[in-house]
Amino acid sequence: MLELAPEVRAALAAGRPVVALESTIISHGLPRPRNLDAALEFEAILREAGVTPATIAVLDGVPRVGLDADGLRRIADEDLAKASVRDLPILAARGASAATTVAATSRLAHLAGIRVFATGGLGGVHRGAAGGPDHEATYDESADLLALAETPIAVVSAGVKSVLDIGATLERLETLCVPVVGYGTDEFPAFWLRGSGHALEHRVDSPEEVAAILAASEALGLRQGLVVANPVPAEHEWEQGEHGRVLAEAFAAADAAGVRGKAVTPFLLLRIVELSGGRSLEINLELARNNVRVAAGIAAAWSRRG
Numbered sequence: 486m487l488e489l490a491p492e493v494r495a496a497l498a499a500g501r502p503v504v505a506l507e508s509t510i511i512s513h514g515l516p517r518p519r520n521l522d523a524a525l526e527f528e529a530i531l532r533e534a535g536v537t538p539a540t541i542a543v544l545d546g547v548p549r550v551g552l553d554a555d556g557l558r559r560i561a562d563e564d565l566a567k568a569s570v571r572d573l574p575i576l577a578a579r580g581a582s583a584a585t586t587v588a589a590t591s592r593l594a595h596l597a598g599i600r601v602f603a604t605g606g607l608g609g610v611h612r613g614a615a616g617g618p619d620h621e622a623t624y625d626e627s628a629d630l631l632a633l634a635e636t637p638i639a640v641v642s643a644g645v646k647s648v649l650d651i652g653a654t655l656e657r658l659e660t661l662c663v664p665v666v667g668y669g670t671d672e673f674p675a676f677w678l679r680g681s682g683h684a685l686e687h688r689v690d691s692p693e694e695v696a697a698i699l700a701a702s703e704a705l706g707l708r709q710g711l712v713v714a715n716p717v718p719a720e721h722e723w724e725q726g727e728h729g730r731v732l733a734e735a736f737a738a739a740d741a742a743g744v745r746g747k748a749v750t751p752f753l754l755l756r757i758v759e760l761s762g763g764r765s766l767e768i769n770l771e772l773a774r775n776n777v778r779v780a781a782g783i784a785a786a787w788s789r790r791g
């Protein structure tokens with residue numbers, strides 16, 4: 486059911502470092518043609534660090550762990566569906582193709598034996614998920630959170646976007662028994678910003694510390710993953726005032742347009758790129774590159790433990 490690229494299979498068999506990469510960020514998170522450049526660049530960053538990349542997607546019903554040049558082109562150029570874990574059996578049975586979210590990528594990477602995964606931002610609890618004075622609960626919470634509760638993999642991300650409810654997301658991660666560590670920070674990052682105002686209990690400052698936590702998790706027989714929250718480098722962080730202004734305008738536009746439900750996030754994200762004149766996109770790329778570099782270090786440290 487699972488097809489590993491030959492180089493991924495060889496690296497895993499030899500205990501060499503491998504990092505998983507998701508395809509939804511390429512298919513749905515970044516605009517063409519920048520998305521293909523980004524997919525190639527993330528892989529190149531890993532290769533330069535001596536780490537084998539495994540970009541993951543479902544192509545023609547086959548979950549693929551490691552894509553060749555044509556596979557990368559397909560996730561960038563084709564209008565693929567976005568698949569979470571629950572979509573995997575349906576795609577496989579029907580021979581269909583889709584880009585995989587953090588949840589689905591984590592599951593497939595784990596099935597292949599991969600321990601480290603780099604992405605941009607995690608999915609989380611949406612604003613208004615639990616309802617409010619003027620609306621019903623939407624229950625809109627990403628399956629990424631549940632997948633992290635059930636999948637032993639370290640996911641390096643820049644936290645969650647401030648269009649989500651960050652406090653509620655952290656509470657749900659606590660309930661789901663998913664450990665969260667700040668990578669060189671004491672505060673959970675908010676994607677384009679280094680901080681969210683939410684303090685973290687645990688901080689790590691080296692890839693070896695992360696590898697030691699993964700080893701301890703295994704020794705304890707825990708099935709949970711690990712959220713490695715890695716803030717955008719200070720020199721690329723969005724200016725606080727500009728970030729606040731653009732988000733407020735984007736939320737107002739969504740309200741005025743009467744956008745509801747799952748259409749809200751894509752609407753907001755597109756508006757944020759437009760209203761920021763592309764600045765939010767540049768930051769998105771910088772933080773993703775940075776996550777890939779950190780994940781490479783963690784995978785190398787994990788591989789050295791043998």
Ligand code: PSU
Nearest residue numbers: 509510514586587588606607608627628
């Ligand atoms: N956050 C981002 N960029 C993304 C995503 C999240 O900053 O592209 C994608 C990831 O693939 C993540 C998914 O797993 O969105 C979550 O979607 P949902 O809320 O529908 O589970």
Ligand code: MN
Nearest residue numbers: 625626627747
């Ligand atoms: Mn949702």
